[in-house]
Amino acid sequence: MRAIRSYPIIGAVIAQVAAGVTVIAISAGLAGVLDAQSLFWLGLVVQSVAAALVTRLLGLPVWWVWICLCFPAALALALNAGELPAWPFGVGFVVLYLFFSNTARERVPLYLTNRLTTEALLSLVHQRGARRFIDLGSGLGGVVRALDGEGRHATGVESAPMVWLVSALLSKIQRRGEIVRQDIWSTDLSGEDIVYAFLSPEPMPQLFEKARREMKPGSLLVSNSFAVPGVEASEIWELADRRKTRLYLYEMHQAEAASAGDGAAAKAS
Numbered sequence: 001m002r003a004i005r006s007y008p009i010i011g012a013v014i015a016q017v018a019a020g021v022t023v024i025a026i027s028a029g030l031a032g033v034l035d036a037q038s039l040f041w042l043g044l045v046v047q048s049v050a051a052a053l054v055t056r057l058l059g060l061p062v063w064w065v066w067i068c069l070c071f072p073a074a075l076a077l078a079l080n081a082g083e084l085p086a087w088p089f090g091v092g093f094v095v096l097y098l099f100f101s102n103t104a105r106e107r108v109p110l111y112l113t114n115r116l117t118t119e120a121l122l123s124l125v126h127q128r129g130a131r132r133f134i135d136l137g138s139g140l141g142g143v144v145r146a147l148d149g150e151g152r153h154a155t156g157v158e159s160a161p162m163v164w165l166v167s168a169l170l171s172k173i174q175r176r177g178e179i180v181r182q183d184i185w186s187t188d189l190s191g192e193d194i195v196y197a198f199l200s201p202e203p204m205p206q207l208f209e210k211a212r213r214e215m216k217p218g219s220l221l222v223s224n225s226f227a228v229p230g231v232e233a234s235e236i237w238e239l240a241d242r243r244k245t246r247l248y249l250y251e252m253h254q255a256e257a258a259s260a261g262d263g264a265a266a267k268a269s
């Protein structure tokens, strides 16, 4: 199960194989009863639904359930598109890579902070009188542009090429915030008052370790939706949006705290 959690693609393959075996069994039973076309459509539906169910049973994140549900239909479409030229698939792949390269590499997909959460972050920077704010993995840069100004410098760090380009252009045009093309792991956090991250459960222990090493006393690490395992947040803000967004606030003190993931719950320090 740990291998599946670390490499969800293994779970996805198991789900498709299990669904494929089910389809073969059903097709064998109905071979003389249904014509070939009906068998094909039934097989496609069973393959998709069974694969999605197995993915769910394996405990994979919900976006993998959707991928496994849609994959058989996409494959059938691609195999039946014999007259189509190959280049649109190549172009599609490159475009997807330019936008979503971090999904495979870092297990961090692209989804954006909503308006209510941005407003909560704005009230947080006001409350704390923050002068420097950084969004690690800034996506399209909406949070950075919303929080820059009033004497505050907001920076976004983004490594997906196309996402960086679009957000950097928007920031230049609106003259709000600064977006740098950089990896979050090589970003210096020592000068920041508030470090914001909306990533995934995967990098949280490593991110907390980095924050603990680099951030100054009195500064704040804020994680949207994903808590640091084994570390008690200084505060948790639950917002009144549809997804009941939680902001986990970790106040940085001196470097005396226990490290993240060492078993016992540690106070954020």
Ligand SMILES: C[S@@+](CC[C@H](N)C(=O)[O-])C[C@H]1O[C@@H](n2cnc3c(N)ncnc32)[C@H](O)[C@@H]1O
Pocket: 102, 106, 108, 109, 110, 111, 112, 113, 135, 136, 137, 138, 139, 140, 141, 142, 143, 157, 158, 159, 160, 163, 182, 183, 184, 185, 197, 198, 199
């Ligand atoms: C869930 S999105 C959040 C976007 C933005 N912070 C927001 O809240 O609207 C996460 C972003 O982090 C970026 N990302 C993931 N790993 C990264 C890394 N190692 N270095 C820089 N950016 C990264 C992804 O490309 C993606 O745009």
